[in-house]
Amino acid sequence: MESALDFHTARALLEWQIELGATEAICDAPVDRYALTDVSPSRARAAAAAAAPPTPFIAPEADPLAEARDMARAAATLDDLRDAMGEFDHCELKKGARNLVFCDGKPGSRVMLIGEAPGRDEDLQGKPFVGRAGQLLDRMLDAIGLSRRDSVYITNVLPWRPPQNRDPRPDEVAMLLPFLERHVQLAAPDVLVLMGNISCDAVLGRRGITRLRGQWTEAWGKPALPMFHPAYLLRQPGEKKKAWADLLDLNAWLEDNR
Structure with missing residues (x-):
């Protein structure tokens, strides 16, 4: 059957259909376009993003040593330093300790003693x-005319007691060493006395107190004298004569460097 449309009319209608988007051949069965999945790139990306779980935020891991350095450097006074150490939360020893053991004695003294770590009494x-070792230390200082009340300032390598009075671990010492160095800077003593192996290891990077004791050295720009720890002398009373010799040497240095 011939179409009633002439060529030009039919072509115009076809171009109009193409302009409307009717460019596919008619199928034998109708197609429900609303039931088809939209697979356009933008819709596919949006669907994938909605289906995927959000990526959790992972905070960058803190660097305890870098944080300790920053906090210590920012402390302008001994009170600032005490507060900074109290706010430092990266050392596990803090969780098991009762108190922060910061210092004793007279700030500004010529002599600064550095012990190892607090014990139970401390x-x-x-x-x-402040325990038996502290009582012996007071008698030792008194023998050369010094006292923590008037002429000696005292601190420790660590401000918190290790469990069961174990030796501090190297990572614990390294983490807190910036605070100790800043402590020495702020206290500004003329001379340091390093009492025991842990103190020598932390400050000098050397152990072997039986070899180091009595040998003058330098630490953080200051004269330093390693000595036996009083707790060691309580266990080994025969070594007290060597400690007495070191005390006399310290007293002579103070006399010669007034």
Whole structure:
């Protein structure tokens, strides 16, 4: 059957259909376009993003040593430093300790003693060298005319007691060493006395107190004298004569460098 449309009319209608988007051949069965999945790139990306779980935010891992350095450097006074150490939360020892053991004695003294770590008595009272070892230390200082009340300033390598009084681990010492160095800078003593192996290892990077004791050296720009720890002398009373010799040497240095 011939179409009633002439060629030009039929072509115009076809171009109009193409302009409307009717460019596919008619199928034998109708197609429900609303039931088809939209697979356009933008819709596919949106669907994939909605289906995927959000990526959790992972905070960057803190660097305890870098944070300790920054906090120590920012401390302008000894009180600032005490507060900074109290706010430092990266050392696990803090969780098991009763008190922060910061210092004892007279700030500004010519002599600064650096012990190892608090024991039970120090942890309870919040001061270094207050047990039997502290009592012996007081007698040793008194023998050469010094005292923590008037002429000696005292601190420890670590401000918190290790469990069961174990030796501090190297990572614990390294983490807190910036605070100790800043402590020495702010206290500004003329001379350091390093009491025991842990103190020598932390400050000098050397162990072997039986070889180091009595040998003058330098630490952080200051004269330093390693000595036996009083707790060691309580266990080895025969070594007290060597400690007495070191005390006399310290007293002579103070006399010669007034």
